[in-house]
Amino acid sequence: PNGGFRCRSTHPTISTKFEFEDYLQHLNQAKIFAFNLETNIEIIGISFALQGQEAVYIPLAHDYLNAPPQLSLAALKNLLEDPNKLKIGYNFKQQAHVLASYGIELQGIAFDTMLESYVLDSTAKEDDSSAYEAIAGKGKKQLTFNQIEIDTAADYATKKLNNILQIHQELWAKLDAKLLKIYQQIEQPLISVLKRMEAYGVKIDAKLLYDYSEELAKSMHTIETQAYALAGTEFNLNSPKQLQTILFEKLNLPILKKTPKKQPSTAVEVLEELAIDYPLPKLILEYRSLSKLKSTYTDSLAQQINPKTQRVHTSYQQAVTATGRLSSIQPNLQNIPIRTAQGRKIRQAFIAPSGYSLLAADYSQIELRIMAHLSEDEKLLAAFRNNEDIHKATAAEVFEVAIEEVNFEQRRSAKAVNFGLIYGMQAFGLAKQLGIKRQEAQTYIDKYFARYPSVKNYMEQIREIAKQQGYVETIFGRRLYIPEIKSRNPQRRQYAERTAINAPMQGSAADLIKMAMVKMDKDMKMIMQVHDELVFEVAKDRVEEAKSKIIETMTTVAELLVPLVVEVGVGDNWDEAH
Numbered sequence: 001p002n003g004g005f006r007c008r009s010t011h012p013t014i015s016t017k018f019e020f021e022d023y024l025q026h027l028n029q030a031k032i033f034a035f036n037l038e039t040n041i042e043i044i045g046i047s048f049a050l051q052g053q054e055a056v057y058i059p060l061a062h063d064y065l066n067a068p069p070q071l072s073l074a075a076l077k078n079l080l081e082d083p084n085k086l087k088i089g090y091n092f093k094q095q096a097h098v099l100a101s102y103g104i105e106l107q108g109i110a111f112d113t114m115l116e117s118y119v120l121d122s123t124a125k126e127d128d129s130s131a132y133e134a135i136a137g138k139g140k141k142q143l144t145f146n147q148i149e150i151d152t153a154a155d156y157a158t159k160k161l162n163n164i165l166q167i168h169q170e171l172w173a174k175l176d177a178k179l180l181k182i183y184q185q186i187e188q189p190l191i192s193v194l195k196r197m198e199a200y201g202v203k204i205d206a207k208l209l210y211d212y213s214e215e216l217a218k219s220m221h222t223i224e225t226q227a228y229a230l231a232g233t234e235f236n237l238n239s240p241k242q243l244q245t246i247l248f249e250k251l252n253l254p255i256l257k258k259t260p261k262k263q264p265s266t267a268v269e270v271l272e273e274l275a276i277d278y279p280l281p282k283l284i285l286e287y288r289s290l291s292k293l294k295s296t297y298t299d300s301l302a303q304q305i306n307p308k309t310q311r312v313h314t315s316y317q318q319a320v321t322a323t324g325r326l327s328s329i330q331p332n333l334q335n336i337p338i339r340t341a342q343g344r345k346i347r348q349a350f351i352a353p354s355g356y357s358l359l360a361a362d363y364s365q366i367e368l369r370i371m372a373h374l375s376e377d378e379k380l381l382a383a384f385r386n387n388e389d390i391h392k393a394t395a396a397e398v399f400e401v402a403i404e405e406v407n408f409e410q411r412r413s414a415k416a417v418n419f420g421l422i423y424g425m426q427a428f429g430l431a432k433q434l435g436i437k438r439q440e441a442q443t444y445i446d447k448y449f450a451r452y453p454s455v456k457n458y459m460e461q462i463r464e465i466a467k468q469q470g471y472v473e474t475i476f477g478r479r480l481y482i483p484e485i486k487s488r489n490p491q492r493r494q495y496a497e498r499t500a501i502n503a504p505m506q507g508s509a510a511d512l513i514k515m516a517m518v519k520m521d522k523d524m525k526m527i528m529q530v531h532d533e534l535v536f537e538v539a540k541d542r543v544e545e546a547k548s549k550i551i552e553t554m555t556t557v558a559e560l561l562v563p564l565v566v567e568v569g570v571g572d573n574w575d576e577a578h
Contacts, residue, residue, distance in 0.1 A: 013154040014058045020071050023058075026050055027079055032110070034088035034168075035080075036161045037095050038153065040144040043073060043102065047157040055161035057154035064147050077104050086110035090164050093318065096195045113164055115187045116171040118319035119179050123481045131156060178477030186476075186511060187318065189518045193526070194316045194326075201311030202333070202527050203537075205573075206302040208349045213298035216290050216342075223287045230280045237287050240266045246280070253278055290342070297336065297346045304331050316529065323503055324478050324510040326529055334530045338578070350528075350574035356537050357570050360577040361550045363513065363532040364565040365390060367422050367505040373475065373560040374504060377454035384562035391415040397451040398444055417448050421455070422505055424498025459501050466500035474507035475560070476515075512564070515557045521549060528574075535574060543570055 014020050027033060027048060034049040042061055049055040060073050079085060081104060088111040089095065096106040117124060135156050136143040145153065175183060228234045231250065235242040247253045248264040256273055257265040268285070275282035304312050314328045321327055328334045337343030352358045368390055372380040383393040388403070395414035396403040406414075413434055420430050431441035449456040466472050471481040480503040484496035509532060517534065520526060524546065528535035534554070538546040547568050555564045571577035 012054065012057050012158040013150060014056050014071070015068060015150070017071070020058065020075070023048075023056065024075065024079070027085075030085065032086040032088065034161055034165050036089055036157065036164060037098055038145050038157050039098055040146060042146075043098060044145040045153060045157060046073070046076070047154075047161040049158075049161050049165055055158035055165075057150075057157045059150050059153065062146050062148070062150055062153065064149065068150065073102060073104075080104050081107050083107040088113075088165060088168050090114050093191045093195050093198075096191070097199065100195075100199065109188065109191055111168050111172070112188065112191065113168045113171060114319050115191075116168065116175065116183060119183045119187055119478070120171055120174055121479070121481055122319075122322050122324065123483060131160070178473075179479065182476060182478050182511075186514050186518065190318065190514055193517050193520070194318065196522075197526055197529070198313055198315055200525065200527060201306065201309055201313040202535075203310070203351050203353055204301060204305055204312050205349045205351050206305060209298045209302045209346075212345055212349070213294055216294045216298060220287060220290050220294070223283050223290070227280060227283045227287070230283070237284060238291070243284065247274070251278075251280065253281070289340075293337075293342050293346065297331075301331055301346075301349065314528075321510075323480060323506040324474065324514075325506065325531065326510070326514070328530075333528055344575045344578075347575035347578065348573045350535075352537055352572055355540055357540055357543055357572065358527075358574055358577040359536045359538050359543065359546060359550065359568060359570050360574065361534050361536070361554060361566050361568045362578075363509065363554065364567050366509045366512065366532050366564075368418055369560065369562045369564065370475065370505045370508045371422055371455065371458075372562050374508075375452075375454045375458035376561065377452045377458075380452055380455065381561055387563075391418060394418050394448065394451075398447045413444065417444050421445070421448065421459075422502055424459075424501045462500055462504065463497050466497070472500050472504050474504055474511050476508065476511045476558070478507055478511055480504070480507050512558060513554075516554045519553050519557055521553070524550065535577070538570075 014023050027050065030050050032051070034055070036047050037043050038045040038047070044061045045057055045059045047055045047057045058071055059068075060070050062070060080087075080099060085108045087106075087108050089109075090112065091114045092106065092109045092112045096109070099106050133142070135148055135152050136145070148156075224237060227237060231246045233246070233250075235246055237243070243266045244264050247266065248255055253274055255264040256270050257267070259265050266284075268288075271281040271285050275285055301312060306313055312331060314333050315330050317327045317329060326334075336346050350358070368380075369384055372384050379393075379397070380390075383390050389411075391411045391414045392403055392406045394417060395401075395406040395410040398414055398417065399406070399410050401410070416430060416433050420433065425433075427438050427442040427445055430436075430445065431438040434441065462472055466482050466485045470483070470485065471479045473479055482496050482500050482503065484492045485500060487493045487496060513529065513532060513534065517526065517529065520534075525537040526534055527537050534550070536546065536550065547570070551566050551568060554566045558564070569577040
């Protein structure tokens with residue numbers, strides 16, 4: 001049901017207890033209604049809309065001079081907690097968090113226009129309306145919602161809700177059967193899963209982070225001293241201007257690239273190339289990476305521990321990435337480097353409380369498995385079905401040796417080819433990554449496609465599909481729009497073509513893990529989601545039972561042409577569990 005709302009004008013503010021009780025009766029009889037909270041930090045008011053009626057505004061906490069008596073949020077508790085009353089609104093996860101702080105557990109979330117829009121087109125950007133500034137002013141003098149006169153607030157809030165309703169009807173009419181399934185079976189049930197995870201949070205060892213921060217500061221100081229020695233003078237390592245002077249005027253290093261202002265560039269890729277032959281750019285890169293870890297994680301994570309819960313509570317953004325992946329902010333837990341010793345050290349600060357373990361479950365080589373499924377390449381399918389080491393299997397094909405004779409270097413090269421091609425990598429990129437000549441890299445790619453012809457066919461087909469319809473799809477029917485696929489700029493077009501190849505894989509992997517999260521037993525304390533990995537907090541005496549439950553859920557959530565494999569690790573901290 002989409003609610004079939006029509007508009008009939010009524011007075012937009014409910015200001016007396018009598019009107020409130022009368023309106024509550026109407027709400028209690030309705031099967032479906034729309035609502036939206038107006039907040040600053042607290043809930044200041046709430047607007048509702050019933051079938052066939054204009055929205056109304058209920059003031060709860062306006063406290064300007066001579067403001068009339070306000071109504072009570074507590075009276076709405078049963079209504080908002082009733083799972084049988086379907087709710088229409090915008091960004092319900094955020095509203096659920098706010099209501100939870102008032103002891104109200106929002107249920108019956110049915111239609112969230114933010115997610116309806118996201119499922120329809122994940123690249124569409126919202127119009128960031130300045131309607132609020134029109135009623136509250138700008139900058140330092142901007143009023144908070146509780147200071148705004150009720151008539152003005154009501155006009156603003158009811159217009160907003162009427163707009164949400166109108167958008168819901170327009171979007172709902174556009175969702176076809178596949179997209180409807182993505183919305184109803186993945187995105188909508190995920191709201192409450194993410195809300196639970198965010199509210200529960202992750203335990204962090206603040207002392208370990210503080211100590212590590214000091215260690216990083218010392219390492220940075222050492223690098224500074226070495227850099228001064230190489231440069232023959234002291235300079236600010238964070239200043240691109242001073243770095244330009246040192247590298248290109250004082251040391252006469254080759255200028256590889258210029259900025260739009262025609263200055264020699266000190267961008268990361270330039271420094272990486274110079275670092276192959278010169279020691280100072282290498283030190284600068286080390287310094288930058290330590291500095292980023294320090295500012296992003298060791299300094300700020302500990303400061304984000306909630307004093308009440310003693311945990312860090314990230315926020316998962318459900319409608320941001322083009323491919324359907326979740327992203328995490330305040331703090332971002334998804335970008336902690338995995339392969340570096342420094343990144344692992346930060347993961348050690350994510351700990352289990354006493355009597356518990358952390359359990360990390362990771363989909364193994366998920367995008368390669370999805371590639372096998374989508375391309376239906378016989379050799380690739382066989383390698384996964386026979387549980388072979390896929391990089392060794394590829395190496396055996398590309399280097400034409402028996403699988404048991406594949407050496408470490410050959411496997412490394414094959415791994416780079418396997419993953420590189422998923423991201424549409426060309427010979428130039430592969431050569432750079434493996435430190436080999438471009439010609440040799442091209443030979444690897446040609447051999448790969450000769451051995452896995454269906455992969456090549458799939459890539460060519462998907463580029464064509466993207467050009468024809470402007471989007472590609474995941475295995476489950478999520479649409480991934482690729483706006484630049486017809487760009488006149490060749491670089492942008494090539495990038496869009498690479499995206500077209502990778503998006504169905506990344507998007508299908510995102511769908512799979514979201515489906516697993518929705519299907520996961522509510523008893524499981526899921527505390528983090530990082531790309532293809534889920535992290536749980538499990539009582540020590542329940543680890544084995546939890547392990548088999550998690551593996552069962554993650555491997556059976558969908559049936560592909562190859563088996564889904566999940567690797568599980570257990571430990572007292574996230575690094576040990578990885």
